[in-house]
Amino acid sequence: MNTLVTGGGGFLGLAIVRALRARGDTVRSLSRQDHPALRELGAEHVRGDIADTSVVSAAARGCDIIFHVAAKAGLWGAYEDYHRANVLGTENVLAACRAHGIRRLVHTSSPSVVFDGRDMAGVDEAMPYPPHFEAHYPHTKALAEQLVLKANSPTLATVALRPHLIWGPGDNHLLPRLIARAKAGQLRRIGTQSKLVDSVFIENAADAHLLAADVLAPAATCAGKAYFISNGEPVELWDMVNRMLAAAGLPPVTRSVPVPVAMALAWGFETFSRVTGSEREPRLTRFVVREMSTAHWFDISAAKRDFGYVPKVTTEEGLRRLAEHLKQGG
DSSP states (O other): OEEEEETTTSHHHHHHHHHHHHTTOEEEEEESSOOHHHHHTTOEEEEOOTTOHHHHHHHHTTOSEEEEOOOOOSSOSOHHHHIIIIIIHHHHHHHHHHHHTOOEEEEEOOGGGGOOSSOEEEEOTTOOOOSOOSSHHHHHHHHHHHHHHHTOOSSOEEEEEEEOSEESTTOSSHHHHHHHHHHTTOOOEESSSOOEEOOEEHHHHHHHHHHHHHHOSTTSTTTTEEEEEOOSOOEEHHHHHHHHHHHTTOOOOOOEEOHHHHHHHHHHHHHHHHHHTOOSOOSOOHHHHHHHTSOEEEOOHHHHHHHOOOOOSOHHHHHHHHHHHHHTTO
16 A cells, blocks of 8 residues: 555554555655654655645645544643644545545544543443543544544545553653653552553554554445554553553552542642643643543454454563563663
8 A cells, every 4th residue: 555644753653654564565654753763664754744734735645545643642732732733634634635535544543532531441432522621632632533534435434543551662652751750759549449441552553553444445344433442451550550660670659649639739730830831741630630540441342343453462462572672771
């Protein structure tokens, strides 16, 4: 295939590029920053802003399929910035598909688009979007997902994947934050109840995207639908955190903070950031408190049934690979 991967220099995007190149597909990436790793993989690298209509259109020309991975992540900042990257960027990708007759679009979404602040224990894709969002990221990602699914048609087949807590070697988001907070003595368990969570190893997340792409067509069962993606091995949240810290040679988190206290602290941190006009994400937000004190595990049987997704790398094996990677200075 001739493929375009938006956000191809990011953690998931790069893994998708690597998997595509490994099987011989031609890959073009669109990212704002320069990423030498893309050139090393033999991918064409286009630098530009996903919110720039002309840039996206030019990058998409000649492609058979788009993997739309680019997004503004994080939990703090102006709504306009999130909307520009996540909603306007997605509108531009859809417009490019129509302009160039691209017939397939695989969109990377997030389980946070249906998170309403309560436990999500074994939920499937029937879970509705909540009426209110506590952060701009899940709100704008939900808007983007809805645009993608609504765009499914006989001339453009679309699918949205919702990988949860992607981790593994090369992680430049989740693990570095955990390690930094642990070294600074800032990590605390939130609450005392054991809550199960799903996560997904990076290679499994990339594999899911390729599997969905390979069956995607206007008449395909997966067309116009969203799917949860995980390792299918729910574990206790803080046990998983401690196993990741152990892979980095760090001690476990043992101290805890009651949920009401954590919520009060988060409100205080958020208020301070707003009053001071700080653009840095507060040490704790109310959204994070709810995420860290509720269950997040999902029924992935639909992905298994509709496009043959089976996690190939277990959590145990993934942690072994992660530890080896970190020992080598990764």
